[in-house]
Amino acid sequence: MREERQTVARARGLVKRYGPVEAVAGIDFTIRPRECYGFLGPNGAGKTTTIRMVTCRIPRTAGELEVLGRDVDEAPAAIKAQMGVVSQENNLDESLTVLENLYVYGRYHGLSHQEALRRSHELLELMQLEGKARVRPMHLSGGMKRRLAIARALVNRPRLVVLDEPTTGLDPQARLLVWQRLAALKEAGVTLILTTHYMEEAARLCDRVAIVDQGRVVAEDAPDRLVARHSGQVVVELDRWEGALPPGTANGAGPIRRADPIGESLYLYGDDGDQILGWLRARGVRPLSFRVRAATLEDVFLVLTGKELREA
Amino acid sequence: MSVEIPSDLPQGRARSAPRRAALVWPHFNARSLTVWRRNALAWRRHAASSILANLMDPVLSLLALGLGLGLFVSRIGEYSFLEFIGPGLLAGSAMTWITYDLTYGCYDRLHWSRAYHAMIASPLSVGEIVAGEFAWQATRTTLFGLGFLALMAPFGIVHSPWAVPGTVVITLLTALIFTGPALAVGAAARAEEQLSYYFNLVITPMFFFSGVFFPLESLGPALRQVAQFLPLYHLVELARAFILGSPLPNLTTHLLWLGLFILISFLLPGRLLRDALERIA
Numbered sequence: 199m200r201e202e203r204q205t206v207a208r209a210r211g212l213v214k215r216y217g218p219v220e221a222v223a224g225i226d227f228t229i230r231p232r233e234c235y236g237f238l239g240p241n242g243a244g245k246t247t248t249i250r251m252v253t254c255r256i257p258r259t260a261g262e263l264e265v266l267g268r269d270v271d272e273a274p275a276a277i278k279a280q281m282g283v284v285s286q287e288n289n290l291d292e293s294l295t296v297l298e299n300l301y302v303y304g305r306y307h308g309l310s311h312q313e314a315l316r317r318s319h320e321l322l323e324l325m326q327l328e329g330k331a332r333v334r335p336m337h338l339s340g341g342m343k344r345r346l347a348i349a350r351a352l353v354n355r356p357r358l359v360v361l362d363e364p365t366t367g368l369d370p371q372a373r374l375l376v377w378q379r380l381a382a383l384k385e386a387g388v389t390l391i392l393t394t395h396y397m398e399e400a401a402r403l404c405d406r407v408a409i410v411d412q413g414r415v416v417a418e419d420a421p422d423r424l425v426a427r428h429s430g431q432v433v434v435e436l437d438r439w440e441g442a443l444p445p446g447t448a449n450g451a452g453p454i455r456r457a458d459p460i461g462e463s464l465y466l467y468g469d470d471g472d473q474i475l476g477w478l479r480a481r482g483v484r485p486l487s488f489r490v491r492a493a494t495l496e497d498v499f500l501v502l503t504g505k506e507l508r509e510a
Numbered sequence: 511m512s513v514e515i516p517s518d519l520p521q522g523r524a525r526s527a528p529r530r531a532a533l534v535w536p537h538f539n540a541r542s543l544t545v546w547r548r549n550a551l552a553w554r555r556h557a558a559s560s561i562l563a564n565l566m567d568p569v570l571s572l573l574a575l576g577l578g579l580g581l582f583v584s585r586i587g588e589y590s591f592l593e594f595i596g597p598g599l600l601a602g603s604a605m606t607w608i609t610y611d612l613t614y615g616c617y618d619r620l621h622w623s624r625a626y627h628a629m630i631a632s633p634l635s636v637g638e639i640v641a642g643e644f645a646w647q648a649t650r651t652t653l654f655g656l657g658f659l660a661l662m663a664p665f666g667i668v669h670s671p672w673a674v675p676g677t678v679v680i681t682l683l684t685a686l687i688f689t690g691p692a693l694a695v696g697a698a699a700r701a702e703e704q705l706s707y708y709f710n711l712v713i714t715p716m717f718f719f720s721g722v723f724f725p726l727e728s729l730g731p732a733l734r735q736v737a738q739f740l741p742l743y744h745l746v747e748l749a750r751a752f753i754l755g756s757p758l759p760n761l762t763t764h765l766l767w768l769g770l771f772i773l774i775s776f777l778l779p780g781r782l783l784r785d786a787l788e789r790i791a
Contacts, residue, residue: 246791253631256788257530275633283631287791289624293552302551305544306632350628 205264206231206358206389207252212261214247221247223413224261231357234380234390236400238495239410240505245393246286248410249362252391253283266358279307282351286362286393288343290335290350297322297331300350307354314353321349325379341372348379359383361392365399377402397495407495411503421495429497430455434466434474434490441483452477456501467493467501534780536644536690537637545629545642546649553650564654568603569661572596575723576665586725589754596667597749598722600658600677604651604684605742609692609713612647613705616696620786627787636784643693648685655681659753669755676752680745683768687741690775697782721746741771 207229214222222244229235237245250256252265254274263270265277291299297318304314322328325345327338335343344364351359364380365373380403384390394400400407401421408418417424425431443464448457453473458465468474471490478485499505536542553560576592583591619625629639659677662668670676695708719729720742726734737743744764751758758764 250791255630275635278631279633285627285631287624287627289628291548291552291625291628292623293555293625294548298551302544302548303628303632305547306541306629306634308541308633351631354632 204230205267207265207391208262209248209252209264210262212248212251212263213259214244214251214256215259220413222251225408225410225413225415227408227415227418229389229391231389232384232387233405234384234392234403236404236407237391237393237410238395238397238400238404238407238499239393240395243410244413245410246362247413249360249391249393253281253360254278279354280357282348282354282356282359284344284347284351284359284361284364286366288335288347290343290346292334292336295332295334296327296338296346299335299346300353303350304353309353317353321352324352325349326375339372341368341375344368344372344376345379348376352383356388358389358391361390363393363395365394365396373399397499400495409495409499409502411499411505416502417498424495424498425493429493429501430467430469431493432468432471432474432490433493433497434468434471434485434488435460436464436466436485437462437487437489439464439478439483439485439488441481443478443483444481458500458504460500465497465500467497532781533777534636534640534784536641536776536780537635538641538645539638541634542638542641543645545634545639546645548625548629549642549646550649561654561657564603564607565657565661567606568599568658571599572662572665587756589756592665593667593669593754594725594750595723596662596665597753598720598746600655600662600753601680601684601745601749602717602720602722602742603658604655604681605688605745606713606717607651607654608647608685608688609709611650612643612689612692613696613699613708614702616643616693616783617699617702617705620697620790621702626783627790630787636780636787640690640693640780640783644685644689647689647692648682651685652678652681662753668753670753672755673753676749680749680752683748683772684745687745687768687771687775690778693779694782697779697786716740716742719743738767741768744768744771 205228207227209225209227212222212225213220225244225248227235237248239245247256251258251263251270254265254270254277257271266280268277270277291302294302300318300321301314304317309317322331325348327342327346327349330338330342335346338346348361348364361380365376368376377399380390384403390403392403404421406419407421407424408415409424410416417428419427443457444451447454450456453468453470454466454477456467466474475485475488572592572595576595580591585591586594626639630636655677656674659668659673695705699705719733719737720740721737722742726737726743729737744767747758747764750756
């Protein structure tokens with residue numbers, strides 16, 4: 199098998215500089231067919247810039263970038279013909295109806311009049327927008343607009359769909375509906391690349407996640423393995439306690455892999471909550487108020503960058 | 511001993527992106543016509559109000575100036591004032607139809623509706639988008655131009671059988687010349703207010719000093735020379751010849767100038783639009 203069949207997108211030492219600012223500072227990734235790959239990080243981490251290079255929107259400063267087997271600089275039209283893009287900012291065409299948005303986009307992709315119409319109706323049904331065919335996008339709810347943007351990205355039956363923050367700004371119900379659609383796409387064999395700053399989204403949708411901070415990938419793996427490797431399975435959030443923690447706990451001691459002060463609380467990372475609490479009590483620390491919960495990608499981000507994702 | 515390499519360089523694999531084209535030409539092909547189709551679909555919805563609004567202006571000028579002011583103006587050469595300004599208004603209006611529509615249109619499609627961002631995510635290239643805009647402006651302007659010609663006819667302005675094909679030639683040439691600059695201005699503007707500089711400093715003065723309302727001979731030889739550099743001047747001369755059947759001794763000179771302006775119009779917008787699409791996230 200040729201290599202391009204095994205990778206959908208591949209970057210080596212990818213750099214994007216704006217004057218002195220390095221938005222993407224040397225990123226490597228290899229994205230395989232049928233997987234959902236997520237770039238997770240705070241605003242300004244370089245996720246969107248990376249995505250814009252992948253979708254042939256901006257030229258790279260240095261490094262290699264191949265998408266669907268072709269160099270993005272050499273064959274943008276051929277790449278874009280097999281790709282669907284859902285951008286962060288809505289760019290639905292307000293001069294056109296919902297149906298016309300899909301139809302016109304089909305024509306951009308070279309579909310004939312008949313094909314474009316047929317495909318548009320198909321997608322309206324798929325995205326549960328049949329009743330809205332003749333209205334303009336401005337009259338749609340946020341969730342419907344996003345579904346229309348996704349529908350439009352599917353008009354050419356792409357092998358790869360790239361989504362920049364697909365559910366930002368949506369209410370939980372609308373978000374769930376979008377997640378279901380994306381899961382169905384993946385099921386149908388489409389490769390997905392998405393950016394998000396929602397942990398839950400990354401954990402739920404992505405087979406692999408690259409955690410991005412300051413233009414670099416600081417870790418990359420399956421979400422559960424990232425959690426297991428970097429934070430441990432469990433977090434004890436210690437709000438109030440009596441007694442002093444043994445010196446050196448911050449960098450791991452006994453069952454505690456690491457401890458971070460977060461606001462007034464102390465987060466203790468490990469794999470077994472009872473063990474951690476028992477170990478503390480045995481050393482004269484009396485937890486008075488605490489919670490034990492499963493670790494998430496949020497904790498991984500905190501451990502890796504020292505920052506909270508939402509505030510970073 | 512190892513040589514220290516700065517960590518921000520992708521080591522060993524560093525490869526600059528291929529050098530990018532310095533010029534982005536309009537690329538006319540079947541795909542570029544899908545941009546034309548998009549504009550036509552969008553326009554169809556408000557076609558009636560668009561035609562009314564765009565024809566109102568020259569028709570009012572024709573009535574107010576041609577009939578009103580014309581009472582105080584004796585003949586210009588062998589023509590009445592109304593006859594004199596009719597063809598000029600056709601060319602001048604074609605220029606403003608394009609300019610108003612596309613400077614704001616381009617700015618809108620980059621900053622608000624972001625229709626260009628959607629287009630560029632499809633296989634469309636910047637050159638094809640530009641070509642589609644040229645094709646659409648040519649269509650729209652020709653439609654308006656023929657409408658205006660029909661409205662001029664009852665005033666007895668249309669003398670030549672060449673008026674209909676002549677109008678098409680004038681509107682097509684005007685579209686070829688003014689679409690590029692309008693797109694370029696819309697793409698280069700960082701704020702909407704900046705668009706008005708182009709109207710106030712370029713389009714409006716050109717309208718008044720290209721011989722639409724008075725023969726340039728009355729400006730003196732120096733200013734007449736300057737007028738050569740105004741594309742509208744050549745279009746007005748051509749329009750008068752086509753519609754009134756007046757002689758046009760310097761046809762070749764006019765066509766050479768118009769060719770030059772078309773070249774500039776083709777060259778201007780591509781790169782600015784490409785840069786704008788990269789700049790505006």
